[in-house]
Amino acid sequence: MTKSPRSKARNIGFIALVVIGVLIYAYGWQATDIDLDVAQDEGRQERVVRALRGLLNPILFERDTESEVAYAYFLVPCTDESPEQPDVVEGEPYVELTPDCGEASDLITVEVFGFRPYSDGYIRWTPPGRSTQTRNRFRTDGDGHFRSSELRVPTASESDELQVIEVEVQWPVGAPRPSEALTTTIERMIETIFLALMATTLGLVVAIPVSFLAAFNLMRPIRKPLGSLLATLLPLLLYALLIQRLKALGAPDVLVDWLSLRPLIEQAYNFGNMGWIGAGILLVLAAGSYVIIFRLLPNPHDVSRRGKTVRYLRLALGASSLLTGAAIASGVGNQLAIAVSGVLGGVLSSVVGTVSTFVVLMLPGVTGLVFAVVLGTLLSGLVESLVGRLQGTAARRALGLMLGAAAGGLLLYLGYTAIFNFYNPGDPMPLLWEITAAGGVLGGIGGLVLGADHSLPLGLIIYYVVRTILNGLRSIEPLIMGIVFVIWVGIGPFAGVLALALHSIAALGKLYSEQVESIDPGPIEAITATGATRLQMIRYGVVPQIVPPYIAFTLYRWDINVRMSTIIGFVGGGGIGFVLQQWINLLQYREAGVAVLAIAIVVAALDYASAKAREKIT
Amino acid sequence: MLRLEHLTKVYDDGTRALNDVSFEVPDGQFLVIIGLSGSGKSTLLRCINRLIEPTEGRVIWNGVDVTAAPQEEMRFIRRRMGMIFQSFNLVKRSKVITNVLAGRLGYTNPALSLLNRFSKEDEELAQRSLARVGIADQAYKRASELSGGQQQRVGIARALVQDPELMLVDEPVSALDPATSHSIMRYLQEVNDKDKVTIVCSLHFLSLSRAYADRIVALKDGEMVFDGPPKEIDEVRFREIYGEDAEEVEIR
Numbered sequence: 120m121t122k123s124p125r126s127k128a129r130n131i132g133f134i135a136l137v138v139i140g141v142l143i144y145a146y147g148w149q150a151t152d153i154d155l156d157v158a159q160d161e162g163r164q165e166r167v168v169r170a171l172r173g174l175l176n177p178i179l180f181e182r183d184t185e186s187e188v189a190y191a192y193f194l195v196p197c198t199d200e201s202p203e204q205p206d207v208v209e210g211e212p213y214v215e216l217t218p219d220c221g222e223a224s225d226l227i228t229v230e231v232f233g234f235r236p237y238s239d240g241y242i243r244w245t246p247p248g249r250s251t252q253t254r255n256r257f258r259t260d261g262d263g264h265f266r267s268s269e270l271r272v273p274t275a276s277e278s279d280e281l282q283v284i285e286v287e288v289q290w291p292v293g294a295p296r297p298s299e300a301l302t303t304t305i306e307r308m309i310e311t312i313f314l315a316l317m318a319t320t321l322g323l324v325v326a327i328p329v330s331f332l333a334a335f336n337l338m339r340p341i342r343k344p345l346g347s348l349l350a351t352l353l354p355l356l357l358y359a360l361l362i363q364r365l366k367a368l369g370a371p372d373v374l375v376d377w378l379s380l381r382p383l384i385e386q387a388y389n390f391g392n393m394g395w396i397g398a399g400i401l402l403v404l405a406a407g408s409y410v411i412i413f414r415l416l417p418n419p420h421d422v423s424r425r426g427k428t429v430r431y432l433r434l435a436l437g438a439s440s441l442l443t444g445a446a447i448a449s450g451v452g453n454q455l456a457i458a459v460s461g462v463l464g465g466v467l468s469s470v471v472g473t474v475s476t477f478v479v480l481m482l483p484g485v486t487g488l489v490f491a492v493v494l495g496t497l498l499s500g501l502v503e504s505l506v507g508r509l510q511g512t513a514a515r516r517a518l519g520l521m522l523g524a525a526a527g528g529l530l531l532y533l534g535y536t537a538i539f540n541f542y543n544p545g546d547p548m549p550l551l552w553e554i555t556a557a558g559g560v561l562g563g564i565g566g567l568v569l570g571a572d573h574s575l576p577l578g579l580i581i582y583y584v585v586r587t588i589l590n591g592l593r594s595i596e597p598l599i600m601g602i603v604f605v606i607w608v609g610i611g612p613f614a615g616v617l618a619l620a621l622h623s624i625a626a627l628g629k630l631y632s633e634q635v636e637s638i639d640p641g642p643i644e645a646i647t648a649t650g651a652t653r654l655q656m657i658r659y660g661v662v663p664q665i666v667p668p669y670i671a672f673t674l675y676r677w678d679i680n681v682r683m684s685t686i687i688g689f690v691g692g693g694g695i696g697f698v699l700q701q702w703i704n705l706l707q708y709r710e711a712g713v714a715v716l717a718i719a720i721v722v723a724a725l726d727y728a729s730a731k732a733r734e735k736i737t
Numbered sequence: 738m739l740r741l742e743h744l745t746k747v748y749d750d751g752t753r754a755l756n757d758v759s760f761e762v763p764d765g766q767f768l769v770i771i772g773l774s775g776s777g778k779s780t781l782l783r784c785i786n787r788l789i790e791p792t793e794g795r796v797i798w799n800g801v802d803v804t805a806a807p808q809e810e811m812r813f814i815r816r817r818m819g820m821i822f823q824s825f826n827l828v829k830r831s832k833v834i835t836n837v838l839a840g841r842l843g844y845t846n847p848a849l850s851l852l853n854r855f856s857k858e859d860e861e862l863a864q865r866s867l868a869r870v871g872i873a874d875q876a877y878k879r880a881s882e883l884s885g886g887q888q889q890r891v892g893i894a895r896a897l898v899q900d901p902e903l904m905l906v907d908e909p910v911s912a913l914d915p916a917t918s919h920s921i922m923r924y925l926q927e928v929n930d931k932d933k934v935t936i937v938c939s940l941h942f943l944s945l946s947r948a949y950a951d952r953i954v955a956l957k958d959g960e961m962v963f964d965g966p967p968k969e970i971d972e973v974r975f976r977e978i979y980g981e982d983a984e985e986v987e988i989r
Contacts, residue, residue, distance in 0.1 A: 120920075205821075245968065285815070323758060339751070416845070420813055421813060422809065422813060422846070424805075427809075430809075435861040437848075449864075503807060620872065639829075640823055641825070641826035641827075642826055642827065642828045643955060644822070644826055645820065645822060645826035645827070645839075645892075646839050646842065646897070647815075648786055648788060648815055648820040648905075649813035649816060649820075649840050649841075649842050649843050649899055650811075650812045650813065650814070650816030650842065650843025650844075650899070651812075651839070651842035652812065652822070652842075653841060654846045654851060655842045655847055655850055655851070656849055657853050658850070658853075659828065659831075659835070659839045659842065660828060660839075663828045663830045663831045663835075664828065664830065666830070667830075689923055729809075
């Protein structure tokens with residue numbers, strides 16, 4: 120039988136594949152330093168067995184010990200006289216050395232009598248003026264007797280004075296109690312579990328909104344005309360430019376502060392800090408805004424000029440009263456924190472206090488942002504109606520050119536200064552105006568080509584940006600994030616929480632958004648058709664569908680975070696990993712064994728529990 | 738009055754689902770759109786409330802150009818257009834009453850409704866609508882626990898609480914058995930008669946169309962091939978619409 124040429128070609132291909140395979144593995148063997156000789160080295164094997172013996176024999180419980188001690192004396196080197204040994208007392212243990220003098224490194228015989236039978240003991244040698252060394256370990260026989268001819272005289276022990284040989288036999292007494300390693304491990308394990316819980320919670324709080332931005336089916340329909348998008352963006356950019364220029368020109372801080380309304384916010388915060396009065400002001404503000412927004416200015420539900428104005432007023436009023444309310448509320452929260460400082464060991468107080476401080480710190484920035492957005496909404500409405508009235512493409516292109524040039528120039532100016540100052544703080548900036556001009560030209564061309572009425576797939580742009588950030592974040596290991604956070608907030612569980620939370624945002628954001636993408640699109644369609652806003656559509660059409668998978672993924676993530684938090688301590692992130700690493704470095708393998716055992720138990724238990732819970736939900 | 742002017746829809750993949758369709762629907766009419774699967778019935782209905790953006794042409798409703806309305810205005814237009822779907826499009830895990838209340842979203846404050854708060858009037862309206870379609874006792878069950886016919890009645894109740902002037906009905910009975918189909922169609926007829934709601938309804942079966950329609954529009958490959966009263970559809974017309982091999986099936 121003859122073979123077809125095709126099969127010959129295949130054979131050659133197969134051989135080539137085998138050769139390539141061999142080459143790859145040969146290189147891999149070399150690159151990873153695989154060395155069987157090292158693995159067979161006896162000293163190393165002995166060391167690893169010792170480490171394993173410790174790790175597999177965790178010191179979970181300890182007992183108190185009692186001991187008997189006896190002494191003998193020795194001379195190095197020999198003199199005319201023998202050293203005087205302690206008296207042998209009837210019923211007490213004693214030690215005999217033969218000979219009772221010699222040179223360093225000699226082997227001598229030691230024999231002990233009258234100790235507790237079947238007990239462990241050791242022999243310690245104290246050369247005069249030097250530190251004690253443990254020389255031999257032994258176990259007594261049924262008569263409390265032991266004999267060894269292998270006691271070596273320590274080197275560099277020559278002296279006129281007596282060498283002290285101490286023999287001690289120890290045995291455990293009383294009930295076993297948890298070892299110190301066990302109590303430490305339990306404490307740290309609780310810290311670890313809560314570390315994982317906090318990280319998961321922080322992660323999910325951010326990941327839920329992010330997951331909607333990263334869901335293709337929700338984002339694809341979002342389009343906005345180029346003109347009104349740029350008009351929304353411009354106030355934000357101008358505001359950022361104003362702050363940036365003022366700071367660069369060394370304007371007084373007061374001016375910058377007023378631009379973010381900081382003094383007003385502080386005043387509101389001080390109102391809140393008046394305790395009950397602050398709470399009263401908050402109530403009045405809430406009631407007042409409710410009456411004005413919902414009773415005096417009800418939404419006219421039409422698209423007349425008046426209707427639009429009323430809706431805009433409602434938006435502006437709502438935003439202002441929410442921001443003022445937040446400032447007052449954080450003042451009230453601050454007072455509340457002081458009031459409850461005695462409750463629950465101060466935990467409640469510290470939580471309320473932290474949240475209040477966080478809110479009041481964020482408020483100036485948020486205020487600027489909110490007002491820029493409110494202004495942007497007004498401008499974009501104006502631009503939209505202007506575009507509607509513009510006749511012919513030429514006018515629309517001209518508007519696109521203007522808005523595009525302004526936005527492009529501002530974007531590149533701000534982006535370039537921010538990046539340049541990050542890498543070279545304080546240096547003079549080269550090419551600043553050229554780059555700004557280039558941005559203006561590019562933006563202008565874009566606006567001119569597309570026209571102000573071009574419908575931009577805004578949703579898809581956001582989708583791709585968010586997806587890219589999530590993918591990037593997810594590919595950085597939490598251990599590496601942990602290193603950065605330890606630099607920022609210091610060694611401890613807080614750094615671990617931040618590192619795991621950041622990674623959880625990326626991981627959960629992806630998992631969640633995939634769930635959103637796989638929901639039944641019918642309800643989305645139906646609820647959009649009722650005239651619901653996009654947020655309402657998400658609340659009533661999307662959220663009910665994704666609750667079970669979101670819970671399942673959150674449990675799964677908590678499970679992973681517990682696993683990761685056991686090692687985040689290796690880089691200083693707190694939790695059990697921190698003590699585990701210390702014990703390993705100090706060669707305390709039995710203690711390390713306790714930690715390893717605890718990790719195994721907790722991870723296995725959570726793995727099982729979360730699998731069970733997920734089974735129930737889905 | 739609803740007027741479609743030269744409505745054309747070309748999908749991204751090049752499919753021409755609608756080709757230059759124009760007709761008027763006077764207020765209070767029960768209009769049925771017939772045609773084979775893929776003839777453009779669903780696309781036509783969705784172009785009216787812009788769940789699908791038409792490529793060309795205009796939809797004029799009560800003198801307003803729906804196709805040119807900005808997003809904000811679209812909200813006010815859509816809430817007066819109820820819509821009923823072939824696969825009901827209920828949120829299956831939510832309660833029946835929540836599904837019905839979703840019909841009020843166009844009227845409620847966006848911020849408050851996010852907390853699942855509806856006014857007493859809205860709740861009562863939802864209950865009344867459920868009673869109208871005969872499933873008041875099912876209000877607090879999960880939508881998924883209901884039968885197909887009951888689910889479609891929830892769909893009708895959801896459209897009713899919108900206080901609609903126009904109902905877009907997309908093959909309401911093709912997932913249901915014949916007996917249930919008639920009961921659903923009778924509810925639609927009642928809404929048309931009593932509430933004077935204009936109805937634009939797509940249907941597969943000619944026999945059902947004959948029983949309920951004031952007027953029939955037939956689509957074939959995205960083009961309008963017939964517009965007239967049901968009785969004008971004879972054997973020849975029928976074959977024009979449904980193809981040479983088709984045979985009329987009676988739904989009792």
